[in-house]
Amino acid sequence: MGLPLLMLASGSAALAAPAAAANDETCRPTIESPWVRAAPPGAKSLAAYLVLRNGCGTAVEVVDVESLDFGTPMIHRTVEEGGVSRMRPAGKLVLAPGESLRFEPGGLHLMLMQPLRPLAEGDVARVRLVLADGRRLFAQFPVRRSAP
Structure with a gap:
């Protein structure tokens, strides 16, 4: 009776290990070279x-953006439709x-x-990217006139 219980216990531990690895926060995507383009005083966006x-061994999905400095942060992409950028x-x-x-300018960007x-x-603006698994990636975005 002891051996079947031991096998059952080791089997359930093996099944639990992948779930623990999926939630492992030791590997996180990284935000590099963050910046916000300076705008005239009073700009609304x-x-x-x-x-x-x-750099992780599994895919990640970005699902949202948050900020303590903006009421409505969004993730946008610039596309050309009929000769007009939108x-x-x-x-x-x-x-x-x-x-x-x-x-980058003219492509994927955060609209704050x-x-x-x-x-x-x-x-400095405080911004977090939200991943599908609930993790958040925080970075401070310096306000600059041009790319670093």
Whole structure:
């Protein structure tokens, strides 16, 4: 009777291990070169850029963006429609292991709407990317006139 229980116990431990690995926070994607483009005083929206790198062994999906400094942060993509550039919701953002995703002018970017405080060149905006598994990636985004 002891051997079947031992086998059952070891089998359930083996089944539990993958779930624990999926929630393992030791490997996190990284935000590199974050910045917010400076805008004139009173601007109602600012654009932010970054490079997101997934150095982990599993894919990650970005599902949202949050900020303590903006009422409505969003993830957008600039697309050309009929010869006119327009901003559209970015859609699904999945990074495979080892992949990078560039948020840059004229393409994928963060649209930071409704500033909750004035942000001038040299200030820092606080932004978090939200992953599908609930984890959040925080970074401070310096306000600059041009890319770092």
